[in-house]
Amino acid sequence: MYTEEKLLAEIRELMDDEELYEMYEGAFREYHYYFDTTNYIVLNVYGFNDHGPVHVLLTTRRALELLRIIRKAGIETTAEKLGKPHRWSKFIVAFGALFHDIGNIIHRDIHYQFSVFLAEPIIERLVNEFEKRDPLLLKALTLNAIYTHDEKVQCTTIEGSLVTIADGCDMEAGRSRLVHKKDKVDIHAVSALAIEKVDIKEGSGEQPILIEIWMKHPAGIFQVDEILTKKVKSSLLRGRVKLRIHTGKNGETLEKVI
Numbered sequence: 112m113y114t115e116e117k118l119l120a121e122i123r124e125l126m127d128d129e130e131l132y133e134m135y136e137g138a139f140r141e142y143h144y145y146f147d148t149t150n151y152i153v154l155n156v157y158g159f160n161d162h163g164p165v166h167v168l169l170t171t172r173r174a175l176e177l178l179r180i181i182r183k184a185g186i187e188t189t190a191e192k193l194g195k196p197h198r199w200s201k202f203i204v205a206f207g208a209l210f211h212d213i214g215n216i217i218h219r220d221i222h223y224q225f226s227v228f229l230a231e232p233i234i235e236r237l238v239n240e241f242e243k244r245d246p247l248l249l250k251a252l253t254l255n256a257i258y259t260h261d262e263k264v265q266c267t268t269i270e271g272s273l274v275t276i277a278d279g280c281d282m283e284a285g286r287s288r289l290v291h292k293k294d295k296v297d298i299h300a301v302s303a304l305a306i307e308k309v310d311i312k313e314g315s316g317e318q319p320i321l322i323e324i325w326m327k328h329p330a331g332i333f334q335v336d337e338i339l340t341k342k343v344k345s346s347l348l349r350g351r352v353k354l355r356i357h358t359g360k361n362g363e364t365l366e367k368v369i
Contacts, residue, residue, distance in 0.1 A: 118168035125175035126205065128198055134237060135205050139168070142210075142233065149215045157219050162212045166281055171208040173277035176311045177320060178204055181269070181348075184319035189268035190252060199249060202241055203270040204277075206234060207256025211274060223261040227254050262341040272346035279342035280309045280322065282334050305331030305359075318353035318368055327359040343369040 119136060126132045139146075143164060150163025178188070178200060190199040210233065214225025231254060238250045252268060259271040262279070266272040284304050305328040314321035324335060335356065343352050349369065356365045 113165050113169055115164055115168060118165070118172055121172050122168065122175060122205070125172065125179060126201055128201060131198060131201055131205070131241070134240065135171075135209065138206070138233070138237060139164075139209060142213075145210075145213050145216070145229075149213050153215050153219075157215070159219070162215055167209050167212065169281055170211065170274065170277045171205055173280050173311055174204040174208045174273045175201065177273045177277060178270075180311070180313050180320055181273070183313065186269065186319065186348075186351075188270055190249075190270065193248070195245075195248075199242075199252070200270050202238075202249065203253045203256050203268075204273050206237060206253050207260070207270065207274045208277060210234070211257045211260045211278065223258055223264065227258050230254065230257055259345075262338075262345045264345065266346045269347055272348050275342045275346055276320075276339075276348065276352070279339040280311065282306050282338055283309055302330045302333040302337075305329075306334055307359075314353050318351055320348065320352045321355060322352060323355045323357075325357045325359070329358045332356065332358070332365075340369055 119139070122135065123132045126135070146164040146167055150161060153159045153162040181188070182197065188197070188200040190203060191197060210230040211226055212222065213229050214222035214227070216229070217225040234250055234253050238246045238253065242249045252270060255268055256271040256274045258264060259266045259268070260275045260278050262275065266275060283306050305326045306324060307327055308325040310323045312321040312323055313319065322339070324331070326332075335354065339354075343349060352369045354367050354369060357363075358365060
């Protein structure tokens with residue numbers, strides 16, 4: 112069971128930057144009504160799953176976990192390649208993850224575009240508090256991370272890739288990214304309830320990212336293939352991610368590189 116306060120504490124530890132964390136927590140609390148309203152519309156109008164405060168915090172936490180792993184593996188972020196400090200990448204993934212889904216308030220279709228539209232003035236203010244020398248570039252990279260979180264859009268930055276992969280990991284039981292009718296039993300419904308746990312860990316060699324998934328029914332593989340796999344393939348980290356899937360069937364474990 113995820114709670115806002117527990118996730119915030121984990122984000123604070125992963126961020127390891129008190130100034131940045133205070134900005135993040137302040138923005139989360141200030142715009143909490145955005146996340147609540149997004150969730151209300153997604154649940155009651157679109158008939159979809161959780162896209163509210165817990166989802167954005169969980170996506171942030173996982174994006175920061177991924178950032179820590181790739182840094183340890185020696186993979187440069189896009190900000191670093193452009194000569195910027197690593198804390199820029201923390202800012203980009205944190206606020207990219209925080210505001211990536213608010214466009215659902217307007218419409219589910221192309222919600223990633225609406226998210227950029229709604230987030231732009233917020234990111235403008237936050238960037239100007241955080242970066243005085245080159246705020247426009249930081250703003251551009253953060254909005255890019257929001258825009259490319261959808262698997263329909265090819266990622267162009269490492270930070271955006273981390274946000275989209277983190278978003279795709281939110282598929283544990285009751286948190287499915289796939290639409291399914293609550294009163295209908297089909298592959299969508301069975302798959303959405305099959306996955307029990309998702310962990311992001313350090314991998315090895317050419318695949319520094321290991322995503323370990325436990326499921327109680329093999330139907331959960333449908334969820335993995337339709338959401339997480341597509342998001343990884345749209346990222347710049349394709350080929351660097353290994354999935355280890357425990358299917359729950361006779362203790363079978365499957366591994367594959369995406």
